[in-house]
């Protein structure tokens with residue numbers, strides 16, 4: 001028997017299995033619970049194949065042309081299955097419906113393939129050999145596909161392109177069949193044209209895979225993405241919907257323009273308004289320039305030094321019209337100096353002194369960022385704060401991440417600093433916490449009675465109230481965070497997992 | 502700031518696994534063997550090439566060997582007011598197994614890379630560490646203690662935090678780990694493992710006559726996870742398997758450490774950090790490229806023959822490996838025939854990476870161990886960096902030859918060329934980082 005013929009059986013079988021794996025893997029990526037996704041997808045798929053096999057009895061004439069038609073349909077639908085699923089997830093609420101509909105359609109078509117092929121071959125070869133060979137190569141194809149999928153395809157090609165690649169295989173087999181079974185076909189030209197068309201569409205899809213996933217991503221940030229860039233350090237995404245501008249760093253929400261004033265007023269004024277003599281201010285992190293905007297409300301401030309790791313971030317917030325409108329052009333103020341450096345190292349290599357410092361880093365969700373929340377870091381920072389000066393630390397949520405919040409406070413205490421924790425409600429974040437810190441020999445901090453004019457949230461007499469904690473946010477016994485024992489990252493991970501369950 | 506499922510997916514969609522990667526041509530990997538002074542060592546042992554220098558000097562004390570032992574000796578002599586002494590070092594660079602290297606990415610160790618936090622009785626080490634600014638008011642310098650995460654283990658296809666394979670343990674395994682910790686605590690309490698050992702209970706012990714595997718069996722330990730863990734410890738500390746390690750030494754690894762230590766102390770250049778500081782203070786006493794080829798009695802003094810000078814010393818302190826002494830010191834000739842210690846060879850490599858490779862599971866740690874690998878894993882030299890983002894890095898890879906006898910291992914070391922070791926090392930790492938060859942720009946290999 002013709003080996004090449006049976007290799008195409010192997011290829012067909014591999015394609016069938018790949019679509020099944022692609023659908024299962026995508027469903028588990030997107031919906032979670034991989035055991036459930038794999039078993040329901042595989043079960044549905046096998047059932048649909050059974051339906052296809054049963055339906056094959058109703059196809060009686062023009063078997064070869066039908067077979068080629070089915071190959072082309074499998075090629076297109078299977079090939080674009082993962083693309084469709086990504087888009088369905090991003091743009092519709094009916095991901096599951098699309099998933100199972102696709103699985104059923106592909107399953108039925110794949111279920112038709114082998115019975116039809118066997119019937120085509122029955123007239124050429126002895127039936128017992130047809131059955132034995134077709135099934136052998138069918139199972140071999142399944143083995144090849146199931147090995148290739150996790151080892152080569154997913155890591156090298158990704159889910160979108162893997163599916164398309166196998167769509168191309170289906171289409172190539174269809175085209176080849178027009179030659180192989182030429183004598184059984186009436187009109188070959190139309191069929192070949194259809195094959196070439198399908199191949200072209202799939203090849204274009206292959207080259208556009210990246211664009212397709214970006215399209216899907218746009219919609220995952222439910223609003224319009226107005227800016228998206230992978231810098232050396234992070235993935236910056238900016239979305240806009242009506243008057244709401246949102247910044248995401250590595251998919252974490254950093255601010256919403258609707259309520260960021262609450263966050264930034266609370267971050268800056270309780271500390272800075274209490275230091276009428278302050279002239280020089282340091283901001284660590286906060287490349288969005290929003291804390292700097294608040295600092296520049298004090299005419300007495302002579303200079304602000306902003307240290308942020310990512311030059312693309314500070315450039316974006318110094319130039320993008322929507323963003324400079326939001327931060328009042330703070331980053332281009334002549335009083336402001338922007339330094340792009342890693343904060344801890346910058347503190348170590350400098351001797352500059354400041355009257356007030358704002359520490360506004362991303363949450364401590366990994367050990368790299370966690371270094372910026374350690375006793376060693378706060379000691380290094382303290383050396384840059386003048387006598388009687390203060391610094392404030394964004395300290396996560398005392399409500400959702402209570403241990404994390406109090407661990408930051410404890411860390412500051414172990415760095416021999418006086419601490420004054422407070423909190424504020426920011427709708428897009430929830431209850432949020434900050435800690436003011438002062439040197440051990442500094443006079444005790446007293447909340448300021450007045451704040452600069454023009455604030456939208458804080459009024460002088462309200463500041464003192466921020467420092468009282470209701471019962472469900474009060475201090476708990478926790479360990480300090482140290483470079484050699486980053487408990488904070490573990491607290492944060494645990495508390496974070498609990499919310500997302 | 503919590504992440505919703507959708508935001509999480511956004512990360513996934515952008516992940517290369519879903520979009521696909523473009524393959525680049527593999528980058529060329531540079532490197533070679535670094536100077537390992539193997540030749541000089543062999544010629545000493547064979548009694549070849551004894552020079553006859555003209556120059557003769559008179560010193561009160563001559564220290565042979567400029568490793569950490571020789572340099573610490575110099576530190577103590579200097580502290581006691583001695584000035585008339587010399588440290589003679591064979592190699593071009595002092596430090597011995599505590600030497601280090603440096604390139605434009607990072608400093609890195611060549612062998613010793615950490616010091617367990619010295620306990621309260623290790624008073625001399627603590628005094629040295631006070632002088633080096635590591636211990637202040639009873640508190641260890643946070644920046645020199647190993648940062649989180651300290652260790653991780655690769656098993657079942659991904660990295661897991663910690664070295665004990667906890668996630669893969671049955672109830673029985675857990676019970677054995679707990680019992681092992683109890684047995685170790687009891688051994689620690691006897692005081693015989695306390696460092697410095699000179700202060701400990703007299704050393705001769707029944708544990709000396711038992712191998713570690715026999716001891717584990719005798720104690721009724723059967724968990725394969727525990728056996729792997731203890732075997733790893735022996736290979737890591739002694740370059741020897743459980744069968745080659747005495748029970749005393751095997752237990753020592755665990756019982757000599759403080760039970761609640763939050764260490765160890767480590768630096769990008771490993772113990773080379775200490776070496777550099779000792780040399781900065783005491784370098785004036787150290788002569789490098791000065792192998793001592795002969796030591797003999799001359800009247801009431803000792804005469805040492807070195808490459809460029811002969812020294813007459815009242816006192817000789819031997820701080821070179823003990824097995825070399827019988828080949829150099831006339832008075833110890835008789836010892837040559839005795840079979841004493843066997844020294845296992847080692848292979849270390851410093852691997853320069855232009856970017857971090859792909860991986861699965863927990864975040865990169867300082868010490869990264871691969872379960873059931875012949876290697877000991879790798880230590881990340883940039884781990885002690887204060888930066889939140891290190892684009893490039895250097896890894897120190899350790900290989901012990903616990904599966905071979907020391908002689909066979911040594912032959913293997915001499916016979917194989919650099920590209921053989923490069924491929925073996927990268928093959929081992931490719932099991933956990935599939936794209937390692939696209940990240941590495943140099944592999945420098947040291948045979949010890």
Ligand SMILES: Cc1cc2nc3c(=O)[nH]c(=O)nc-3n(C[C@H](O)[C@H](O)[C@H](O)COP(=O)(O)OP(=O)(O)OC[C@H]3O[C@@H](n4cnc5c(N)ncnc54)[C@H](O)[C@@H]3O)c2cc1C
Pocket residue numbers: 545565566567568569570571589590591592595596597598599611612613614615616617772791792793794820821822825829847849899949
């Ligand atoms: C791969 C490896 C990893 C290790 N990791 C650690 C670790 O992490 N932490 C730790 O505490 N310990 C570690 N150790 C052990 C540690 O390195 C040694 O205990 C310590 O460095 C030994 O110091 P030393 O001065 O006694 O000997 P060496 O470092 O061997 O120094 C001896 C010196 O004598 C010189 N010498 C030899 N012969 C002569 C001669 N005839 N004349 C003059 N000079 C001579 C040598 O060149 C050498 O410089 C490790 C060892 C190895 C091999």
